[in-house]
Amino acid sequence: MMDKVSSAVEAVLFAAGESVPLKRLSLVLGVEEEEISRTVDALHELYESEGRGMRILRLDDKVQMCSAPEHAGLISACLEQRKPPMLSQAALETLAVVAYFQPVTRAYVEQVRGVDSSYSVGMLTERGLIEECGRLEAPGRPAVFRTTDVFLRTMGISRLSELPVLPEVSGGEGLEKIQSAIDKLTKPQETDEISGGETADAPGGEG
Numbered sequence: 001m002m003d004k005v006s007s008a009v010e011a012v013l014f015a016a017g018e019s020v021p022l023k024r025l026s027l028v029l030g031v032e033e034e035e036i037s038r039t040v041d042a043l044h045e046l047y048e049s050e051g052r053g054m055r056i057l058r059l060d061d062k063v064q065m066c067s068a069p070e071h072a073g074l075i076s077a078c079l080e081q082r083k084p085p086m087l088s089q090a091a092l093e094t095l096a097v098v099a100y101f102q103p104v105t106r107a108y109v110e111q112v113r114g115v116d117s118s119y120s121v122g123m124l125t126e127r128g129l130i131e132e133c134g135r136l137e138a139p140g141r142p143a144v145f146r147t148t149d150v151f152l153r154t155m156g157i158s159r160l161s162e163l164p165v166l167p168e169v170s171g172g173e174g175l176e177k178i179q180s181a182i183d184k185l186t187k188p189q190e191t192d193e194i195s196g197g198e199t200a201d202a203p204g205g206e207g
Contacts, residue, residue, distance in 0.1 A: 005031055005039050013056065013065035019149040021062050058158040059149045066153065094120035098130050099151065099163060103144040105136065121145065129154065 008029055013020060022040070026033040040063045044056040053071055057064045067075055087095070094117050097109045109117045124130045128150040135141040152158065 005029065005035065006043060009036065009039050009063075010043060010065075013063065016064075019057075019059050019062035019064040019153075023061065025063070057153060059152045060159045062149055064149070064153065088120075090115075090117070091120045091123060095124055095129060095147075095151075098124070098145050099147050099160070102146040103133050104146075105142045105144050107142060109145075 009025060012025065012028070022033055022036050025031075025036045029036070040056060040058065044058070046052075047055050047068075051068075053068050055066055055068050057066055090113075093113055094109055097112050098104055101108065101112070106117060106121050109121065121130070125132070125145070128148055130145045130151065131148050132143045133146045134144050136144060147160070152160075155163075157163065
């Protein structure tokens, strides 16, 4: 039988519709963060073991309720959602650079990739896979970017430390050395969210 804390956590996550920090749940419910964490883990195991249509996901220091992945096709058909086209290779490379070296500026992404990446950075920001997280104290105050909870959820991981190990990068060999990591990073893209991108490279030579 579900206790009051579990019931409250479940209600908040259902109503939120997005990730909620464990610290926020702890503050609002007046319960220690460790207990909230244990409750979330218990709910996760309960939903999995009973094969429910919902799942509880840990996203670093946040938690979110979402639909079970095996029902993605049914949900899309029922809600008449068209599966969006796959991300282009340019976007995937940009996403991989941000994921492994964050927080990074667009200039850093372009240094690693060797091409203009403004279109991909903008598109990935629109899709919610990366976000601006501040600005450098440098001429022009360039924005710096990091991955989001959407990225973690899309990749099916709870924290960035679960990403495939990145080979050592040095000098001008950056893109070549992370190519295998890019392949591993983008391999799990069976979910709808990471498929929500471009069908081709952007105009203006991004490749």
